[in-house]
Amino acid sequence: MxxxxxxxxxxxxxxxxxxxxxxxxxxxxxxxxxxxxxxxxxxGAAQGGINAALGNHPAGKDDTPERHSFDTVKGSDYLADQDAVLFMCKEAPKIVVELESMGTPFSRFEDGKIAQRPFGGAGFPRTCYAADRTGHALLHTxxxxxxxxxxxxxxxxxxxxxxxxxxxxxxxxxxxxxxxxxxxxxxxxxxxxxxxxxxxxxxxxxxxxxxxxxxxxxxxAGVPMSDCEFVQFHPTCLHGTNILMSEGARGEGGLLYNNLNKRFMVEIAPEAQELAPRDIVARAITTEINEGRGFEEAYVHLDLRHLGREKILKRLPGIREIAIDFAGVDPIDTPIPVHAGHHYSM
Ligand SMILES: Cc1cc2nc3c(=O)[nH]c(=O)nc-3n(C[C@H](O)[C@H](O)[C@H](O)COP(=O)(O)OP(=O)(O)OC[C@H]3O[C@@H](n4cnc5c(N)ncnc54)[C@H](O)[C@@H]3O)c2cc1C
Incomplete structure (x- = not known):
């Protein structure tokens, strides 16, 4: 040996x-x-991006690490360690800039700054991304x-x-x-x-x-375990294979419909709607399906059609590829079948 x-x-x-x-x-x-x-x-599977209060988005000018921290603590139903959250949110902008300087090919705005988009549970568009392949880009870097x-x-x-x-x-x-x-x-x-x-x-x-x-x-080995019960369920897994349909899809404007052609998130979270925190959207989707308002008793629709071909091809190319390859639907002209599933061991 x-x-x-x-x-x-x-x-x-x-x-x-x-x-x-x-x-x-x-x-x-x-x-x-x-x-x-x-x-x-x-x-390498992480698609959507990484949060940091950079304030690069025109609608995010007033964002701060403290606001990022508030959203994170609120999103945790006030269960998170607040000192740890504040530390993470204060470090995040430095870390994103560091990853950029190491060579991560982040997507960019016209003015050359790192692009940011809205994400669930975030009060401002603060998710930095490399198209919809952020984890892949970071891993290689x-x-x-x-x-x-x-x-x-x-x-x-x-x-x-x-x-x-x-x-x-x-x-x-x-x-x-x-x-x-x-x-x-x-x-x-x-x-x-x-x-x-x-x-x-x-x-x-x-x-x-x-x-x-x-x-x-x-x-x-007798190492004390902590917080194993904190498991995150993602609202949008592709029906059939459970492949993630990134929150980036809803961040870009994707909408959720039940079999009555109703956007159920409008009633459940009138302000954030489809971009409410993941636990809320995941529970809402599961409730729709359990109460008979899903399709084939198994899924709801994530509709991207109104975003138009160009935006889907530019901002969500990976999502489109996965939907075509694994569910046989092209989101440019057909809604994607989704349900909730285990996502993240926190
Ligand atoms: C589909 C998907 C999309 C996601 N999107 C995002 C996102 O947009 N933004 C975000 O912030 N987070 C996202 N996440 C969460 C994020 O990807 C994870 O939190 C993060 O990648 C975990 O990194 P890690 O290094 O802890 O684990 P991993 O990347 O899983 O790495 C674990 C490593 O441990 C090694 N390993 C495990 N067991 C053993 C063993 N017994 N012996 C030797 N090696 C072992 C593996 O080989 C691997 O190298 C996403 C998660 C999923 C599933």
């Missing part, structure tokens, strides 16, 4: 693992372990930066268990999937960034790799 030694070991090659590895590599030698090649991590900074990648190595000696974590045991060999990584710092556990649910937007085995290894 091989034994390798590093200052730090990061398990996870998604956005959180890559960003952590990048920062640590400024001072440590870092091994980054991932059961898939990092750019295939589930972060961070991966390049890690390679540049000599992070040592161990791709297709599977974390099996955490090693503890006298109640102190001293490393991890992995399985090298290509050779079948067990490999031990010894390190003073072990960081788990192994993503979510979507596949404990029947309907999930997550990739099949989101099986929660990192969380499981931590649990077996």
């Amino acid at each position: 091989d034994i390798l030694e590093f200052d730090s070991v990061v398990v996870g090659g998604g956005l959180s693992g890559l960003r952590t590895g990048l920062e640590l590599s400024k001072k440590h030698n870092v091994a980054l372990i991932s059961k898939v090649v990092p750019i295939r991590s589930h972060s 961070l991966y390049e930066q890690c390679v540049r900074q000599n992070v040592q990648f161990y791709n297709e190595y599977f974390l099996i268990d955490i090693i503890k000696v006298e109640n102190q974590v001293t490393g991890i045991i992995t399985l090298d999937l290509s050779s079948g060999n067990l490999v031990i990584f010894r390190a003073n710092n072990v960081i788990l960034a192994t993503g979510g556990f979507g596949w404990i649910y029947r309907a999930s937007t997550n990739a099949l790799i989101c099986t929660g085995d990192g969380v499981g290894a931590a649990f077996r």
